[in-house]
Amino acid sequence: MPFKDILQTVVDNVDGAVGAVVMGYDGIAIDDFIKTENSFDLxxxxxxxxxxxxxxxxxxxVLKSGLLxxxxxxxxxxxxxARVINEDYFVLLVIAMGGNFGKGRFYLRREAPKLAEALQ
Amino acid sequence: MPFKDILQTVVDNVDGAVGAVVMGYDGIAIDDFIKTENSFDLxxxxxxxxxxxxxxxxxxxVLKSGLLxxxxxxxxxxxxxARVINEDYFVLLVIAMGGNFGKGRFYLRREAPKLAEALQ
Incomplete structure (x- = not known):
């Protein structure tokens, strides 16, 4: 499944979600899915x-508290x-005030392995 | 109510909580409440x-996304x-893996105004 479809799955299923991005720790985005009706500079x-x-x-x-x-x-x-995908990439979901934070976390956790697979 | 009592209220009410600290952004702690039976260097x-x-x-x-x-x-x-108390201080709660994250957020939100008052 392409990145954008996975990101759309997350955004569409989370109340208040305005967009999601797959990005490297260097700050360079691979792909995103952004709802048009929002004012965030994602x-x-x-x-x-x-x-x-x-x-x-x-x-x-440093703290040896396990992998982030x-x-x-x-x-x-x-x-x-933001949920870590692997050593180099993470996925970030932005939810507007009053949106469903718990559901956002759940969908990121569920979809992250698919993003990891797509990054192979 | 003294800081320690407020921190204890949070820790005692959240499953898996190992400790809580009131601290300045300069990294200097004002007070903490730590459960003895844990191995975290809080x-x-x-x-x-x-x-x-x-x-x-x-x-x-910078992002003008409102106050943290x-x-x-x-x-x-x-x-x-970590929950912001005011311009200078925050309260941090550490929860062990499998603890109740949602309840932790709830109690921090509920007790933060009392900590703000105690800091006056």
């Missing part, structure tokens, strides 16, 4: 958070949930 | 994550949920 947000994730990943390794799996960042306007 | 973990949080806070401001409210970091062994 590319910018993801690129900024890629740097944060890279640091968190390093911190988790997920980072969720909530602000007044939105929640961004 | 002080080290919190100090490391303080740096991460500071960066995320800056990023959220919460950051959750999950690894293979644990989840650390």
């Amino acid at each position: 590319q910018l947000l993801t690129a900024e958070y890629a740097a944060v994730l890279k640091e968190v990943k390093g911190t988790a390794e 799996q997920e980072v969720a960042i909530s602000t007044e306007r939105s929640t961004a949930v | 002080q080290l973990l919190t100090a490391e994550y303080a740096a991460v949080l500071k960066e995320v806070k800056g990023t959220a401001e 409210q919460e950051v959750a970091i999950s690894t293979e062994r644990s989840t650390a949920v």
Whole structure:
């Protein structure tokens, strides 16, 4: 299944989701699926958070708290949930305020292995 | 109510919680409540994550995505949920793998205003 279809599955199934991106820790996106009716600059947000994730990943390794799996960042306007796919890539889902965070986490966890497969 | 009592309320009510800390973005803890029967180096973990949080806070401001409210970091062994108290301080709760993440978020949200009051 192509990246975009997997990302669309996640976005379509999560109330309040505005878009999802597959991206490298270098901040370069592979593919995305973005709902047209939103005002978020998803590319910018993801690129900024890629740097944060890279640091968190390093911190988790330093702390020997096991491999990083997920980072969720909530602000007044939105929640961004990033799930690690493999050593080099992660998937990030942005949910507008009031959206279904739990469902977002569930779908990312469910679809991440398919993204890992598509990245082979 | 003293800090420790508020932190204990959070830890005692969340399945799998191993400890909670009130800390400044400079990485210096004000107070903590830690269950004795755990192997986590909570002080080290919190100090490391303080740096991460500071960066995320800056990023959220740059992105104009509203004030930062919460950051959750999950690894293979644990989840650390940090909730912003005010401009200078946050509270961090560490939950062991398999613990109740949703309840952890709920109690942090509920108790954060009391911590803000205690910090006045």
